[in-house]
Amino acid sequence: GIQVEQSPPDLILQEGANSTLRCNFSDSVNNLQWFHQNPWGQLINLFYIPSGTKQNGRLSATTVATERYSLLYISSSQTTDSGVYFCAVIKGWGAQKLVFGQGTRLTINP
Protein backbone atom coordinates (compact mmCIF):
# COMPACT_ATOMS: atom_id res chain seq x y z
CA GLY A 1 0.00 0.00 0.00
CA ILE A 2 0.90 3.64 -0.14
CA GLN A 3 3.45 4.92 2.36
CA VAL A 4 3.20 8.34 3.99
CA GLU A 5 6.22 9.76 5.78
CA GLN A 6 6.27 12.95 7.80
CA SER A 7 9.28 14.91 8.94
CA PRO A 8 10.53 15.92 11.35
CA PRO A 9 8.94 13.66 13.96
CA ASP A 10 9.44 16.30 16.64
CA LEU A 11 9.93 20.04 16.46
CA ILE A 12 10.49 22.42 19.36
CA LEU A 13 10.38 26.16 18.70
CA GLN A 14 10.05 29.44 20.50
CA GLU A 15 6.93 31.51 20.13
CA GLY A 16 7.14 33.71 17.05
CA ALA A 17 9.27 31.31 15.01
CA ASN A 18 8.31 29.93 11.62
CA SER A 19 8.18 26.23 10.82
CA THR A 20 7.89 23.89 7.86
CA LEU A 21 6.48 20.40 8.13
CA ARG A 22 6.92 17.93 5.31
CA CYS A 23 4.84 14.99 4.05
CA ASN A 24 6.19 12.56 1.45
CA PHE A 25 4.03 9.91 -0.16
CA SER A 26 5.06 6.93 -2.22
CA ASP A 27 2.46 7.00 -5.00
CA SER A 28 0.10 9.34 -6.80
CA VAL A 29 -2.85 10.49 -4.70
CA ASN A 30 -6.30 11.91 -5.28
CA ASN A 31 -6.67 13.56 -1.91
CA LEU A 32 -4.32 15.01 0.68
CA GLN A 33 -5.33 16.56 3.95
CA TRP A 34 -3.50 18.22 6.82
CA PHE A 35 -4.90 17.91 10.33
CA HIS A 36 -4.00 19.32 13.72
CA GLN A 37 -4.75 17.09 16.68
CA ASN A 38 -5.69 19.21 19.66
CA PRO A 39 -4.82 18.30 23.28
CA TRP A 40 -8.19 16.57 23.66
CA GLY A 41 -7.52 14.29 20.73
CA GLN A 42 -9.78 15.75 18.07
CA LEU A 43 -8.46 16.02 14.53
CA ILE A 44 -9.06 19.51 13.22
CA ASN A 45 -9.09 20.05 9.45
CA LEU A 46 -6.43 22.48 8.30
CA PHE A 47 -6.26 21.97 4.54
CA TYR A 48 -7.73 19.78 1.85
CA ILE A 49 -5.03 20.14 -0.79
CA PRO A 50 -4.56 17.44 -3.45
CA SER A 51 -2.43 19.94 -5.40
CA GLY A 52 -1.45 23.58 -5.43
CA THR A 53 -1.16 26.11 -2.64
CA LYS A 54 -3.64 27.33 -0.07
CA GLN A 55 -3.41 29.82 2.76
CA ASN A 56 -5.45 30.33 5.90
CA GLY A 57 -4.16 33.06 8.16
CA ARG A 58 -0.74 32.15 9.51
CA LEU A 59 -0.91 28.71 7.94
CA SER A 60 -0.31 27.75 4.36
CA ALA A 61 0.18 24.49 2.52
CA THR A 62 1.63 23.44 -0.80
CA THR A 63 1.26 20.08 -2.49
CA VAL A 64 3.45 19.16 -5.46
CA ALA A 65 1.63 16.08 -6.64
CA THR A 66 4.08 15.25 -9.45
CA GLU A 67 6.94 15.09 -6.93
CA ARG A 68 4.83 13.40 -4.24
CA TYR A 69 5.21 15.76 -1.35
CA SER A 70 3.32 18.39 0.60
CA LEU A 71 4.53 21.13 2.92
CA LEU A 72 2.73 22.84 5.78
CA TYR A 73 4.04 26.26 6.78
CA ILE A 74 3.28 27.87 10.11
CA SER A 75 4.39 31.46 10.52
CA SER A 76 4.72 33.46 13.75
CA SER A 77 4.02 30.39 15.87
CA GLN A 78 1.87 30.65 18.97
CA THR A 79 1.69 28.31 21.95
CA THR A 80 -1.77 27.25 20.79
CA ASP A 81 -0.16 25.83 17.64
CA SER A 82 1.37 23.06 19.76
CA GLY A 83 0.15 19.56 19.10
CA VAL A 84 0.52 16.84 16.54
CA TYR A 85 0.14 17.56 12.84
CA PHE A 86 -0.92 14.76 10.55
CA CYS A 87 -0.82 14.40 6.82
CA ALA A 88 -3.24 11.88 5.28
CA VAL A 89 -3.80 10.78 1.69
CA ILE A 90 -6.27 8.83 -0.42
CA LYS A 91 -4.65 6.93 -3.26
CA GLY A 92 -7.54 6.09 -5.54
CA TRP A 93 -11.27 6.49 -5.87
CA GLY A 94 -12.08 2.82 -5.38
CA ALA A 95 -11.36 2.69 -1.68
CA GLN A 96 -11.68 6.19 -0.29
CA LYS A 97 -9.75 5.54 2.88
CA LEU A 98 -7.33 8.01 4.38
CA VAL A 99 -3.83 6.68 5.03
CA PHE A 100 -2.06 8.66 7.71
CA GLY A 101 1.53 9.57 8.31
CA GLN A 102 2.96 9.15 11.77
CA GLY A 103 2.66 12.84 12.54
CA THR A 104 4.93 15.70 13.58
CA ARG A 105 4.76 16.74 17.23
CA LEU A 106 5.18 20.51 17.41
CA THR A 107 5.95 22.19 20.72
CA ILE A 108 5.89 25.98 20.88
CA ASN A 109 7.49 27.37 24.02
CA PRO A 110 6.56 30.84 25.33
Place this chain on the structure above:
Amino acid sequence: DVKVTQSSRYLVKRTGEKVFLECVQDMDHENMFWYRQDPGLGLRLIYFSYDVKMKEKGDIPEGYSVSREKKERFSLILESASTNQTSMYLCASSLTPPNTEAFFGQGTRLTVV
Protein backbone atom coordinates in the same frame (compact mmCIF):
# COMPACT_ATOMS: atom_id res chain seq x y z
CA ASP B 1 -20.12 23.39 8.98
CA VAL B 2 -19.85 19.65 8.96
CA LYS B 3 -20.41 18.15 12.34
CA VAL B 4 -19.42 14.65 13.39
CA THR B 5 -20.46 13.77 16.91
CA GLN B 6 -19.32 10.79 18.94
CA SER B 7 -21.55 9.72 21.79
CA SER B 8 -18.91 9.74 24.54
CA ARG B 9 -15.60 11.44 25.07
CA TYR B 10 -14.46 9.08 27.81
CA LEU B 11 -15.64 5.55 28.49
CA VAL B 12 -14.56 2.90 31.00
CA LYS B 13 -15.77 -0.67 30.48
CA ARG B 14 -15.03 -4.05 31.98
CA THR B 15 -13.41 -6.96 30.17
CA GLY B 16 -16.02 -9.07 28.43
CA GLU B 17 -18.64 -6.33 28.17
CA LYS B 18 -20.31 -5.56 24.86
CA VAL B 19 -19.48 -1.95 24.00
CA PHE B 20 -21.18 0.36 21.54
CA LEU B 21 -19.50 3.49 20.21
CA GLU B 22 -21.87 5.75 18.33
CA CYS B 23 -21.11 8.31 15.66
CA VAL B 24 -23.52 10.71 13.97
CA GLN B 25 -22.85 13.12 11.09
CA ASP B 26 -25.17 15.87 9.93
CA MET B 27 -23.97 16.54 6.37
CA ASP B 28 -25.49 13.67 4.40
CA HIS B 29 -22.08 12.12 3.77
CA GLU B 30 -22.02 8.74 2.08
CA ASN B 31 -18.78 7.50 3.65
CA MET B 32 -18.16 6.90 7.33
CA PHE B 33 -15.08 5.48 9.04
CA TRP B 34 -13.83 4.20 12.37
CA TYR B 35 -10.15 4.55 13.26
CA ARG B 36 -8.22 3.76 16.40
CA GLN B 37 -5.14 5.63 17.50
CA ASP B 38 -2.40 4.14 19.65
CA PRO B 39 0.99 5.54 20.67
CA GLY B 40 3.66 4.39 18.26
CA LEU B 41 1.13 2.81 15.89
CA GLY B 42 -0.57 5.91 14.57
CA LEU B 43 -4.11 5.92 13.18
CA ARG B 44 -5.36 2.64 11.81
CA LEU B 45 -8.63 1.99 10.00
CA ILE B 46 -10.97 -0.52 11.64
CA TYR B 47 -14.02 -0.43 9.35
CA PHE B 48 -15.64 1.87 6.87
CA SER B 49 -19.04 2.16 5.25
CA TYR B 50 -19.83 3.72 1.87
CA ASP B 51 -23.62 3.41 2.10
CA VAL B 52 -26.41 2.32 4.40
CA LYS B 53 -26.02 -1.33 5.37
CA MET B 54 -22.73 -1.51 3.43
CA LYS B 55 -19.43 -2.04 5.21
CA GLU B 56 -15.88 -3.02 4.46
CA LYS B 57 -13.09 -4.20 6.72
CA GLY B 58 -10.17 -1.93 7.26
CA ASP B 59 -6.71 -2.87 8.42
CA ILE B 60 -7.57 -4.13 11.92
CA PRO B 61 -11.18 -5.41 12.04
CA GLU B 62 -10.59 -8.31 14.41
CA GLY B 63 -12.67 -8.04 17.56
CA TYR B 64 -14.95 -5.36 16.12
CA SER B 65 -18.15 -5.16 14.13
CA VAL B 66 -20.12 -2.21 12.79
CA SER B 67 -23.66 -1.22 12.02
CA ARG B 68 -25.05 1.37 9.66
CA GLU B 69 -28.83 1.28 9.61
CA LYS B 70 -29.23 4.98 8.79
CA LYS B 71 -27.07 7.18 6.62
CA GLU B 72 -26.15 9.57 9.41
CA ARG B 73 -25.20 6.99 12.05
CA PHE B 74 -22.30 4.55 12.17
CA SER B 75 -21.80 2.36 15.21
CA LEU B 76 -18.69 0.47 16.26
CA ILE B 77 -19.31 -2.61 18.38
CA LEU B 78 -16.83 -4.41 20.58
CA GLU B 79 -18.47 -7.78 21.00
CA SER B 80 -16.45 -8.73 24.07
CA ALA B 81 -14.17 -5.95 25.20
CA SER B 82 -10.57 -6.81 26.00
CA THR B 83 -7.79 -4.77 27.57
CA ASN B 84 -5.94 -4.58 24.25
CA GLN B 85 -8.86 -2.58 22.90
CA THR B 86 -8.07 0.27 25.26
CA SER B 87 -7.47 3.08 22.82
CA MET B 88 -8.60 6.36 21.30
CA TYR B 89 -11.39 5.80 18.77
CA LEU B 90 -12.04 8.34 16.04
CA CYS B 91 -15.02 8.47 13.72
CA ALA B 92 -14.98 10.32 10.40
CA SER B 93 -17.25 11.00 7.46
CA SER B 94 -16.72 12.16 3.90
CA LEU B 95 -18.42 12.64 0.56
CA THR B 96 -17.73 10.51 -2.50
CA PRO B 97 -15.36 11.71 -5.24
CA PRO B 98 -14.30 14.15 -6.44
CA ASN B 99 -14.40 15.95 -3.09
CA THR B 100 -13.42 13.39 -0.47
CA GLU B 101 -12.50 15.75 2.34
CA ALA B 102 -12.94 13.88 5.61
CA PHE B 103 -14.16 15.34 8.90
CA PHE B 104 -13.57 13.80 12.32
CA GLY B 105 -15.49 13.62 15.55
CA GLN B 106 -14.02 14.60 18.89
CA GLY B 107 -12.81 11.08 19.68
CA THR B 108 -13.66 8.56 22.40
CA ARG B 109 -11.02 7.46 24.87
CA LEU B 110 -12.00 3.93 25.81
CA THR B 111 -10.42 2.17 28.75
CA VAL B 112 -11.13 -1.53 29.27
CA VAL B 113 -10.33 -2.74 32.78
